[in-house]
Structure formats: structure tokens, C-alpha cells
Amino acid sequence: MGCGTSVPEFDENEGHYTKVSKPNPWAYTKPITRTELMKMRDEFWDTAPHYGGHKEIWDALRAAAEAELSLAQSIVDSAGIIVASADMTTCYDERGAKYELPKYVLSEPTNLIHDD
Template identity: 40%
Template sequence: MGACLGVPERRGSGVGSAFSDSSLSPTTKNKPLKEEKIKWKSDIPLTEFQLTRKRNEFWDTAPAFEGKSEVWAALKAATDAVSKDDYSLAQAILDGAGISLPGGSLVECYDELGTRYSIPIYCLSWPANLISATDRDSPAEFSEPVIIDPVELKVKVRISLTGLDVKLNLNSTDTISAAKKKLAEQEELPNDSRQRWYYGGKLLGDRTRIGEANIPPNHLIQCIVNILEFDIIQTQ
């Protein structure tokens, strides 16, 4: 694994953030994946259920960031292999996708074009202060979510295609994914379109429930709509 891939190196590492970017600074670093789990402590103690949901939300939204979707898919597969302590498989996946690790860790990765990808620590290992869902001494706010009766909510969504603000009647238990479908039906959006919802500059994950997003009345959700285009090959 000492081969020079000529990938760029970027100073500064957003260990806890999900993003990718490009740099023009050359480097020759590419180390094998380290067979060790990163030790860390969460600012707010989480249960295994809450951390798993946080991980799912990251992988649901990661392809929306800069970078190739196939590279994100390979990083997800490598991360899953690491969670099972199968480092040989993880390394094979990284090699097959042309992904290099300057520090030997998935917190900083580069593809063959020099685009930088960052996997947050909480996707790579469990925190030292993980709490049990049955721990009676844990604070109520750290316990599993309690299912409550849905509350009707009215939200405003600004659609990038038209620039218009539309109103949606939703339930607090509706997921962002379900709300997107309701918006597509109500506004008759193209079938080949893809929606990304932002509130306060933050991308809302498809599995997030409307009630969990804590969006005050009359506040605006930005909906970026992209039309998926496919090349049609003519056959004789």
C-alpha cells in the first residue's frame, strides 16, 4: 500500500462533520487502514438506538454533499466491514474504489481525483459514554423516544424550480421522506425529480420526523429540486 496515487492533501480535518472537498496541494501519502477503533466521548450521552439513528441519517444524506455517490457507497461498505472487524474486506473495498487514506483512517479519505471525504467519528466506533436504554439512572432526555399522538402542523416550503412558497399540512410524526412525497403529489413535481430539504442551513435527513426538526410556525423550509437526466441510446 505504499504506491503513490498523487492525491491532494488538505490541511485541517473536519472530523465531526460530513463533507467532501477538493484541494490543489499535492501529496504522496496513502497508508493502510489502521486496525483500531477510535476512542471518543459524546458531548451528550446517547443510547445505542439514538446513535444508530444518527448514523443512518448521516448515510442517508451523505450523497447530497460534494463527491461521487459511488465513492460514498464504497465508504459506507468499508465502514460496515470495520464495524464487524473485517479490516481485510474494508481495505479491499477501498482499494477497489481507488480511495486513499493519508492518515490510515476513514475520517479523512480521497478519491482518485483528489476530492476529500470525511466520515464522522460516531460512524466509526461507539463512544466511551454510551448508555443503556434500560438505565434507570439516565436522564429522561437521554431515554428512548416516547410515541405520542401526532399533532397537525402547517409548514411553508419554497420550491427552487418555481421560487414559490407553498403550504403543506403535515403530522408531527411524518418523516421528511413522507413529506417530500406529499409535496410532489400536491405540486405535481416531475416524476424524475429529486428533493433536498434544508432548514436553517441544515440538510434534513429523510428519516427525520417533522416534529423532531423543531421548525417554528411560518418558518420556511428550502426545497432544492433537481431533475434527473438520463441519456437515451438509440438502437437500430
């Protein structure tokens, strides 16, 4: 997601986060190029609807993952997505379907290398 910062707000009554935030820094298992990262992202989004849930929610999650935080928040809110982890790695739709997103679709790893 984008470069902005946000403090996640947890709603104790509802048991989920009300604000999305940028994922914590992470590293892929080995150094990875931008081309490899984009290929992994494309493969994930192409196959995501097969993991269950609803295509329109997967589409909204992709749009949110690729947007700046403020826009991502608006997308999540308007799609009725329940954010179980502030970094959007675990979400639910209003019907209770679970959506798990790998960090590589939400942010770049710390060991990203330039393509040669």
C-alpha cells in the same frame, strides 16, 4: 469498524496511509444510546452524497465503515479510495474529491449506554 487491530502504514512517497485502522477511543458530547447512535449514522449516510463527491464512493465508504478491518481494507482498495487519515475520517477518491467521515459512523463511543 470491526474489532481487529491493525497498524497503520504511512506511504511517505504518496503522502497517505496504505492501511486502515480502528479509530482511537472517543466519547460523544453526552451519553448516547445505541438507538440514537444508529439514527445519527442513518441520517449521515442518507445525506452524505449531498456533501459532494460521488455516490459510489460514499457507498463504498459506508460498506467499509460497517465491515471488519480486513474487509474494509479490501473495499477501500478496490474502490480506489485514498486514505488520508488511517482511521478513515478523511479520504479522497482518485479524482481528488474529499470525503470526511465523523467518528460516530466508524466506531462506537466510550459513553454508549443501553437503551431502556
